[in-house]
Amino acid sequence: xxxASFGGTTxxxxxxxxxxxxKLIWPWNGAGGILSSNAAAQPGFAVGYGDAADLGxxxxxxxxxxxxxNSVLFRLTRYGDANLDGQVNLGDFxxxxxxxxxxxxxxxxxxxxxxGNVNLSDFNLxxxxxxLSAAGPEVTPQDWARxxxxxxxxxxxxxxxxxxxxxQIEAIADIEKxxxxxxxxxxxxxxxxxxxxxxxxxxxxxxxxxLGRLMANLNA
Ligand SMILES: [Ca+2]
Ligand SMILES: [Ca+2]
Numbered sequence: 722x723x724x725a726s727f728g729g730t731t732x733x734x735x736x737x738x739x740x741x742x743x744k745l746i747w748p749w750n751g752a753g754g755i756l757s758s759n760a761a762a763q764p765g766f767a768v769g770y771g772d773a774a775d776l777g778x779x780x781x782x783x784x785x786x787x788x789x790x791n792s793v794l795f796r797l798t799r800y801g802d803a804n805l806d807g808q809v810n811l812g813d814f815x816x817x818x819x820x821x822x823x824x825x826x827x828x829x830x831x832x833x834x835x836x837g838n839v840n841l842s843d844f845n846l847x848x849x850x851x852x853l854s855a856a857g858p859e860v861t862p863q864d865w866a867r868x869x870x871x872x873x874x875x876x877x878x879x880x881x882x883x884x885x886x887x888x889q890i891e892a893i894a895d896i897e898k899x900x901x902x903x904x905x906x907x908x909x910x911x912x913x914x915x916x917x918x919x920x921x922x923x924x925x926x927x928x929x930x931x932l933g934r935l936m937a938n939l940n941a
Pocket of ligand 1 (some may be wrong): 801802803805806807812813
């Protein structure tokens with residue numbers, strides 16, 4: 722439960738979310754809500770929300786305005802952006818990991834599919850966007866795949882794609898299939914390390930071969 726501040730009026734209650742409609746529902750009156758056609762139109766995007774105090778943002782600037790106490794913040798962002806800073810990275814993973822296994826939880830604590838639970842479903846949403854920003858890079862996975870193939874050499878045992886705010890991770894499996902060599906990317910490597918930490922809490926993690934060979938052998 723948390724308070725929501727709209728137009729100076731603070732309310733409290735559990736928020737529900739209609740994932741398909743991207744509509745936030747406030748059950749205390751059963752009416753109204755927050756709609757986002759932008760989130761509905763962009764794969765990987767959603768309306769993130771969070772308690773300003775929990776996020777340490779009271780008194781800070783958010784969306785161009787100073788955040789008041791007892792506020793709930795909303796942002797069109799990528800799945801996995803727990804702290805609403807527009808990036809999906811280790812800061813968000815740490816929030817998810819700290820609340821892993823919790824029920825009656827919230828977006829800012831790692832519940833990215835709005836079911837109240839923080840579990841592998843939420844981790845998978847975060848993993849799919851790991852290293853990406855809400856602004857979104859313009860270089861496509863196809864561009865990265867083409868670049869890797871153009872720069873491959875016979876004496877190279879593998880390919881390393883550096884830097885984080887890219888969509889390289891989406892190109893890894895394609896490059897590996899084409900070149901027959903392992904491909905490692907910054908986001909993927911950090912994610913691999915994060916999964917290793919998480920496995921202490923959840924045991925075996927389902928392999929994610931769509932993110933490359935490294936992520937296909939998570940329990941080795
Ligand atoms: Ca973030
Ligand atoms: Ca969840």
